[in-house]
Amino acid sequence: MIWVAIVAAGIGCYLLKLAGLSVPPRVLERPLVERVADLIPVALLAALIAVQVCARGHELVVDARALGLGVAVVLLLLRAPFLVVVFGAALVAALVRLA
Amino acid sequence: MTDAPLDPRERSAIIRDSLGVGVATGAYGVGFGAVSVAAGLSVAQTCALSLLVFTGASQFALVGVVAAGGAPISGALTALLLGTRNTLYGLRMAPLLRFTGWRRATAAHVLIDESTAMGVTRETTEAARVGFLTTGVSIFVLWNLATFLGAVAGNAIGDPRRYGLDAAVGAAFLALLWPRLHGRRNQLVAVAAAAVALATVPVVPAGVPVLAAAAVALLAGLLTRGEPA
Numbered sequence: 001m002i003w004v005a006i007v008a009a010g011i012g013c014y015l016l017k018l019a020g021l022s023v024p025p026r027v028l029e030r031p032l033v034e035r036v037a038d039l040i041p042v043a044l045l046a047a048l049i050a051v052q053v054c055a056r057g058h059e060l061v062v063d064a065r066a067l068g069l070g071v072a073v074v075l076l077l078l079r080a081p082f083l084v085v086v087f088g089a090a091l092v093a094a095l096v097r098l099a
Numbered sequence: 100m101t102d103a104p105l106d107p108r109e110r111s112a113i114i115r116d117s118l119g120v121g122v123a124t125g126a127y128g129v130g131f132g133a134v135s136v137a138a139g140l141s142v143a144q145t146c147a148l149s150l151l152v153f154t155g156a157s158q159f160a161l162v163g164v165v166a167a168g169g170a171p172i173s174g175a176l177t178a179l180l181l182g183t184r185n186t187l188y189g190l191r192m193a194p195l196l197r198f199t200g201w202r203r204a205t206a207a208h209v210l211i212d213e214s215t216a217m218g219v220t221r222e223t224t225e226a227a228r229v230g231f232l233t234t235g236v237s238i239f240v241l242w243n244l245a246t247f248l249g250a251v252a253g254n255a256i257g258d259p260r261r262y263g264l265d266a267a268v269g270a271a272f273l274a275l276l277w278p279r280l281h282g283r284r285n286q287l288v289a290v291a292a293a294a295v296a297l298a299t300v301p302v303v304p305a306g307v308p309v310l311a312a313a314a315v316a317l318l319a320g321l322l323t324r325g326e327p328a
Contacts, residue, residue, distance in 0.1 A: 002144055005171030009161055010151025012175070013182040017154075018207040020189015021198065036320035037187050039288050040313060041156065044181055045276035046289035047296035047312030048163050053269040055167055055300045055308075068266030072273050081123070082274050086130045089270030093263030 068093035105225045113226060117217045117233035124155075124213050125241020131158055132249020134268050137259030138166035142250040149246035153239060154211050156275050157181045160309075163268050169306020177309050188215040195219065195227040209235025284323055291315045 053065045068089035075085045128149060135145040140162060148158045157178035164174035189210050195218065198206050209232070218231030256262060280286055292312035299308040 001171045002140060002165065003147075005161065005165075005175040006144055006147050006151065008172070009157065009175040009178040009182075010147070012179045013152050013154055013157055013185070014208060016179070016182045017185045017189055017210040018204065020186035021193045021196070021203050021207050021210065023186075023190070032320060034187065035323065036317055037183055039285070039316035039319050040180055041184055042276065042279050042285050042288050043292035043312050043316035043319075044160065044177060044309060045156065045272050045279070046292040047309045048160055048177075049269050049272045049276065050293035050296045051167050051300060051308055052163055052272060053266075054297060055305075057168060057305070058301050060297060060300060064263065065266040065269055068263060069269045069273060072270035076274060076277050082127050082271075083130055085274045086127075086134075086267045086271045090263035090267035093266030094261065095263075097261070097263070 064093040064096040067096055103223050103225075105223065105229065109226065110229055113217075113221070113230045114233050117230050118237055120213050120217055120234050121237025121241060124238045125245055127155060128242040128245025129249035129252075130267065130271055131155065131162075131242075132246040132251075133253035133259075133264055134159065134166075134249075134271060135162045135246075136250045136253040137264040138162040138268070140165065142247070142254055145250040146243065146247050149243045152178060152182075153208060153242070154182055154185055155242075159268070159271055159275065163272065164306045164309060166265070166268060167305050169309075170304065173304075173306025173310060177306070180310075180313055184212075185210050188212070191215065191219055192227070192231065195221065195224060196231060197224050198228075206232070206235070209239050211235065211238070213238060284319065288315055288319045291319075 049069070053069045054060050054062065071092045072085050072089040075088050080088065131149065132145055135148065136142065148161065152158050152161070160181050161174040161178040164177055165171055189207070192210065192215055196206060214231045214235035217234040218227045221227040221230055253259065253264065259265060276289065280289060292315040295315055296308040296312045299311050303311070
C-alpha cells in the first residue's frame with residue numbers, strides 16, 4: 001500500500017507542477033482559487049503539527065513531543081536554521097525521555 | 100520580458116546565490132530521510148519519495164500521516180493537496196521561463212518553493228531560467244543524496260523514539276509553516292485547522308483529521324472574499 005501511495009503522490013505532484021507551467025493563467029488565476037490555494041498549506045501544516053505532536057492512536061496526549069515543539073518555537077523565534085530546529089526538538093525530547 | 104543576453108557577471112551572481120539556496124535546502128533532506136524511516140518506511144521507499152514526489156512539505160506530510168497510523172492513501176491525498184501550491188508557482192513562472200516541449204516537462208519536476216523564489220524576481224527570460232534551473236537542479240541532486248544518507252543513518256540507530264525523532268516531525272512541519280504565519284487570517288486558519296484536527300482524532304480513522312482540516316482553508320477562502328491577504 002505504501003508503494004501505491006508513493007507512486008500516486010509522485011505522479012500527482014508532478015502533474016500539478018506540469019499543469020501550472022502548461023495551463024493558460026486565466027483558468028486558475030481567480031481571487032478565490034488563489035486565496036484557497038494560499039490557505040491550504042497553512043491549514044494542512046497546522047493540522048499535521050497538532051496530530052503529530054498530540055495524538056497517540058485515537059487518544060490525545062501531552063508528552064515529550066510537546067516539549068520538543070516548544071523548543072522548536074523558541075529556535076524559530078531565534079531564527080535558527082531548519083536542521084537546528086528539527087534536530088534541536090528531537091534532542092530535547094530524547095533527553096526528557098532519558099530523565 | 101525581454102530576450103536581452105545575460106551579462107556574465109550577473110549570470111555568475113545568480114548562479115552563486117542559487118547554489119547557496121540549493122546547498123542549504125538540499126541539506127534538509129537528511130531530516131526527511133531520518134524522519135521517514137522513523138515513520139516506518141524503508142530506505143528504498145524513502146528515496147523513492149524524494150526522487151518521485153520531490154516537494155518537501157508533501158513528502159513530510161505523507162510520512163507524517165503514515166507515522167500517525169493513517170492509511171497511506173490518506174497520506175498521498177494530503178501530499179497532493181499540499182502540492183497544489185506548485186501549480187500556482189507554475190502559473191507565475193510559465194511566462195518568465197517560456198519553456199516548451201521536453202524542456203517544460205523536465206523543468207516541471209524541479210518546480211518548487213525555492214526554485215520559484217530564485218527565478219521569479221528576474222527581469223529577463225534567460226536570468227529567470229538560470230536562477231530557476233540552478234536552484235532546482237542543485238536541490239534535486241543534494242536533496243536526494245541527503246535523503247539517502249538520512250535514511251541509512253536513521254535505520255542504523257534503531258528505535259527512533261529513543262532519539263526523539265518522533266518529535267522532530269512536528270518541528271519540521273512547524274518550520275515549514277512558520278514563514279506562512281504572516282497576517283491575522285493565516286494565523287486564525289492555522290489555529291482553527293489544528294483545533295479541527297484534534298477534535299476529530301478520537302472519532303475518525305487516522306489520516307482523516309488532517310484532510311478534514313483542509314476544509315478550514317476552503318471555508319476561510321470563501322468567507323474572506325475581498326479582504327486583503
